[in-house]
């Protein structure tokens with residue numbers, strides 16, 4: 341075909357740049373090149389010098405498949421040839437494969453005799469990264485004119501193929517990331533407790549509501565005392581909803597420092613404030629396509645409540661320091677152990693936000709009202725803790741011990757039960773083998789922990805002893821938390837620093853030291 345160089349370059353470039361998929365691009369350009377040279381097959385290869393591997397990235401052929409078979413590894417002689425750059429500067433013509441060690445090895449592997457090759461060495465900024473191989477069956481098929489035409493296409497081929505390789509790498513990383521995401525999400529699901537114990541008994545009506553609301557996009561408000569399992573129910577709603585393969589982002593509104601609430605929830609742009617060195621997505625943006633679980637919603641500051649209301653109304657967020665609204669598709673599940681209506685009356689919670697969140701309220705009953713669940717929960721926690729603590733033989737629980745658990749009032753609900761099982765297991769580890777779990781240490785309900793009117797015959801505890809005991813019981817109830825809305829200081833109606841000061845005076849340990857002392861105490865009793 342007679343054609344001028346300009347037209348040839350233009351038509352070929354259109355085909356080379358026209359596709360991000362290497363195979364389709366090679367097929368397209370091969371058909372065009374066939375008009376000018378014997379381009380029976382096109383192969384795109386990269387070379388890895390560290391292990392002498394010539395790797396085929398894509399091929400296109402006029403036969404059902406390319407006749408070339410690439411060696412897993414180049415022979416030392418062939419590798420030396422490639423590394424020394426003996427292929428020539430831009431295009432190499434090999435009409436007699438026996439003259440060139442790489443071609444000889446490829447031809448041998450292909451079991452095709454004879455073959456001719458035209459090689460285009462791909463380079464960007466002087467750095468070579470691979471080659472395009474045009475091959476045909478026969479001898480002495482390629483001429484100088486073919487090499488000249490192919491040389492014209494060096495830059496389009498190098499640029500397009502470098503982009504294709506980068507694109508393939510991005511796709512590979514994307515696949516790996518979504519693979520990792522799926523794996524981590526399922527791990528997280530197991531850790532955060534996908535299993536809801538009590539579905540058949542105490543939580544039956546709750547699970548019925550979960551089944552009703554899960555497939556819809558309605559916002560859900562979970563109510564109930566601390567430790568009843570609000571997060572477990574939030575998990576159940578998300579994982580049985582249509583959004584189950586999307587993210588489930590959890591936020592403890594009570595634990596967010598007030599000056600960072602907006603940035604944590606809505607993200608920030610680079611330079612939005614001192615210390616905002618990079619752009620960061622907030623939790624709402626991360627929850628796009630999934631669910632956001634706003635725990636302790638009653639503790640959200642009023643300014644953040646206003647922004648949250650806007651997210652619900654407009655379904656968009658604005659990063660701190662950024663002007664453009666970003667669309668988000670999220671379902672909100674919020675939870676609180678506090679009386680939100682009371683907070684509305686006290687003006688510390690926005691009434692309009694309460695209406696928005698309270699679309700489908702679910703109140704989870706405390707454990708003392710669903711004692712039938714206790715045996716199954718205990719069994720579940722024994723299995724979970726044994727797995728975590730790598731205890732092979734699961735200890736037994738006598739019916740006396742189980743009755744004791746059922747009789748207990750469980751002010752700290754399921755979390756308190758879980759902690760009691762853990763303590764009993766730690767004690768069992770230190771005790772006589774096969775003794776079974778003993779629950780002597782479950783905290784008494786606060787009302788029973790100290791007799792209010794001691795009789796004359798009784799030893800009267802000192803004021804310090806009563807105080808010490810009371811503080812310890814409240815700490816137990818609050819999971820050793822001092823600060824915050826669920827903390828012991830709040831429950832006792834004192835300032836956290838006052839409580840710490842008092843604890844120091846009464847020699848009550850706190851923080852990590854307290855946990856360690858408790859474990860030791862459990863083991864030695």
Ligand SMILES: Nc1ncnc2c1ncn2[C@@H]1O[C@H](COP(=O)(O)OP(=O)(O)OP(=O)(O)O)[C@@H](O)[C@H]1O
Pocket residue numbers: 532533535536537538543564565566567568569570571572573635677720754755758
């Ligand atoms: N029905 C249940 N089945 C299995 N585990 C449960 C159940 N309910 C609660 N738990 C476990 O008890 C612990 C406390 O539950 P969770 O954190 O869901 O309570 P919560 O009501 O969200 O507490 P808080 O009010 O402090 O946020 C968790 O370890 C959870 O896995």
